């Protein structure tokens with residue numbers, strides 16, 4: 001049916017024409033057609049096409065991360081292997097007794113084993129973890145924070161704002177560059193019993209250099225109130241026993257990252273950290289430490305709003321079991337990326353270039369990302385192409401995300417899983 005100037009094609013005709021190209025459900029195509037006829041009656045077909053494309057490109061889809069940023073915030077931080085068969089799990093069912101159980105039991109036991117914490121609970125992200133701890137332990141009370149640690153992490157996480165939302169009162173201590181133990185103890189004494197906690201925050205994504213002094217968790221633990229630590233990055237243990245046999249020494253970019261096990265043994269009453277940063281797990285936030293304080297958090301009304309789903313807990317459990325088995329370098333994608341030798345990246349780059357007939361091997365520097373280890377890089381290898389091919393690579397069936405510097409496009413192979421090299425070959429071949 002040919003569209004006429006006076007009568008736009010029927011909605012049904014447009015929707016059927018869209019269905020030739022698009023796999024979107026019919027009801028969505030009808031919706032695009034209807035909106036196109038209303039918005040641009042004289043140009044309904046091409047407007048409907050555009051609306052359909054806009055919708056398709058907005059859907060969540062798998063991509064190949066060739067940016068060299070290992071934990072890419074825009075690509076969901078730590079990549080996950082999918083676990084689960086689709087069957088239900090014993091999420092809140094105790095298989096021993098046949099009675100109702102807690103969804104937190106399994107991961108709490110594993111986190112305790114890995115960090116030395118008495119107990120742990122999991123919430124939706126680290127922002128929620130910090131918020132819950134403050135609300136449960138310091139609502140209407142004061143919390144002492146160094147002026148140098150009253151930070152914004154990105155994505156709207158700002159310590160003063162989280163504090164306000166939790167109902168706790170922020171007490172600034174020390175100065176931006178130097179905060180001593182005496183600054184905290186003075187705040188605690190002058191406010192008598194109002195200070196409930198001291199909060200230590202890892203300023204993940206920036207560093208203050210020069211004339212500086214910070215007070216350690218070990219020093220804060222000597223004071224009369226509990227110290228809680230937002231360590232952010234989620235490193236479980238700074239001796240990284242899971243790297244033994246894979247790397248000769250702990251990578252230098254990890255030296256300044258606080259770790260859960262050491263913070264707890266230094267005296268932190270609770271530590272809070274993200275699941276999808278250096279831990280390499282799904283998006284979640286973990287609260288670990290003293291059993292009585294963890295229990296107070298678990299029974300706070302906010303907990304019900306912040307509890308993670310069963311799929312998250314299953315993925316986290318799988319990652320934690322890999323830490324216990326010391327197999328993270330084999331089965332956790334983030335740590336696989338970290339330990340891949342440069343030589344194997346070189347061979348993969350050469351093979352991709354041979355198969356696709358384009359590009360050249362180039363030495364690169366990967367970034368950890370997600371605000372972890374700011375400024376540090378990991379030696380890497382990738383493929384360089386003359387010109388800016390980012391958009392064409394994104395338009396591939398499975399989008400390949402690259403970066404361009406000075407009119408050269410770089411695909412860093414450290415952030416690409418070896419099983420995705422074939423996708424890179426196909427995307428590069430399609431460029432020629």
Ligand SMILES: *Cc1c(COP(=O)(O)O)cnc(C)c1O
Nearest residue numbers: 125126127153202204232233274
């Ligand atoms: C990343 C980070 C957060 C926020 O964690 P999310 O899991 O993204 O909510 C909070 N504090 C610190 C120190 C961080 O590094």
